[in-house]
Amino acid sequence: MSTVTNDSPLSAASGAPSGAASPNGAAELAPSHEGEPNAHGYRKFSVGELHFERDEFFAHISWPTGEHLMSVDAFLRALQRDVAWNFFYGIVNFDGVFGTMNHYGTVDVFTGRYNDAYRKAELDHVETVETEAVRSVFVEMLDDWTNEGFDPFASPSETGSAFGDKHGSNTAAVTRSRVAATRMVSLPGDEQIRDDAGGHPVNRQFTDVAQDEPEVRPEPGYEGRIGGFNLAAYLSRSPVTWNPSIVSVCRDSLMCPTTEEYILPIIHGNDRAEWFVLLSDEITWDIEDRDSGAKRARVTMKAGDVSAMPADIRHQGYAPKRSMLLVWENASAELPNLIATGQVPAQPVDF
Numbered sequence: 177m178s179t180v181t182n183d184s185p186l187s188a189a190s191g192a193p194s195g196a197a198s199p200n201g202a203a204e205l206a207p208s209h210e211g212e213p214n215a216h217g218y219r220k221f222s223v224g225e226l227h228f229e230r231d232e233f234f235a236h237i238s239w240p241t242g243e244h245l246m247s248v249d250a251f252l253r254a255l256q257r258d259v260a261w262n263f264f265y266g267i268v269n270f271d272g273v274f275g276t277m278n279h280y281g282t283v284d285v286f287t288g289r290y291n292d293a294y295r296k297a298e299l300d301h302v303e304t305v306e307t308e309a310v311r312s313v314f315v316e317m318l319d320d321w322t323n324e325g326f327d328p329f330a331s332p333s334e335t336g337s338a339f340g341d342k343h344g345s346n347t348a349a350v351t352r353s354r355v356a357a358t359r360m361v362s363l364p365g366d367e368q369i370r371d372d373a374g375g376h377p378v379n380r381q382f383t384d385v386a387q388d389e390p391e392v393r394p395e396p397g398y399e400g401r402i403g404g405f406n407l408a409a410y411l412s413r414s415p416v417t418w419n420p421s422i423v424s425v426c427r428d429s430l431m432c433p434t435t436e437e438y439i440l441p442i443i444h445g446n447d448r449a450e451w452f453v454l455l456s457d458e459i460t461w462d463i464e465d466r467d468s469g470a471k472r473a474r475v476t477m478k479a480g481d482v483s484a485m486p487a488d489i490r491h492q493g494y495a496p497k498r499s500m501l502l503v504w505e506n507a508s509a510e511l512p513n514l515i516a517t518g519q520v521p522a523q524p525v526d527f
């Protein structure tokens with residue numbers, strides 16, 4: 177199955193986007209939120225013919241040919257990543273039914289699109305929407321549905337509950353800016369290293385991580401062009417989980433380390449190869465076919481292991497203990513099309 181494009185017959189077969197079409201075929205959204213809060217205090221939201229509502233425990237999603245529900249804590253954890261990563265690379269599956277696919281300018285918001293059973297039953301649905309339009313709906317929904325004390329980015333051991341009728345909010349947590357170095361953390365004018373004074377204490381699971389920093393002595397003329405920092409110390413002070421941050425950039429090569437604990441809240445469907453280097457502890461990955469969801473592999477990585485996720489899979493990770501993972505991304509805008517058209521293989525290496 178090929179990658180979905182804006183003019184894909186697969187999109188059209190699943191129902192044309194509602195609303196007026198823009199020049200590139202994406203839907204212009206109607207206002208995102210409707211009416212007064214429901215009996216539980218939460219507002220309803222819509223993306224075209226996809227409607228979102230929450231109650232005490234669940235996020236409910238409905239569309240003309242079906243309905244779906246997810247535990248609202250899992251839904252908000254996934255929504256938080258989708259918003260913070262601006263729809264990321266490829267597909268962000270919230271679970272086996274609902275998710276988004278990034279076309280870098282427009283986004284497919286879908287139900288059942290990458291689920292063999294829904295596809296065969298013709299119950300799937302896709303709305304193709306301008307990125308900023310769907311982003312504004314998701315940002316509002318995340319803020320309205322997140323209660324005081326719940327932090328969707330935090331490990332379950334480090335946050336309060338997502339459940340119950342609406343009580344307060346946690347806007348500061350859900351609008352955190354993502355670390356994105358332009359050259360490298362620690363260089364002048366770029367993202368800086370973390371310390372206690374900056375509000376980044378060492379995490380409870382990383383108290384044994386050395387906190388010394390390298391001494392950098394550039395030759396005259398190279399000040400500001402050479403640097404170094406203690407990546408383990410930097411990661412030991414991350415307050416969030418499953419949130420790859422860009423700590424160094426070399427053209428399209430992005431080093432995106434992250435700390436993990438519990439479950440990756442999304443099932444990431446790749447549109448390019450992605451390399452993982454496990455720096456500490458252990459993570460188990462469930463690997464499925466990207467388009468059908470069929471199981472393909474289960475990979476347990478231990479500290480020092482390296483793996484490459486191909487461009488035709490989706491994966492979800494399980495970390496029994498807080499661990500440090502280095503994710504290496506190639507940000508080239510040409511890759512999805514090169515892979516979809518067979519000019520570049522889906523797997524980055526043959527053995």
Ligand SMILES: [Fe+2]
Pocket residue numbers: 444446450485491
């Ligand atoms: Fe991924």
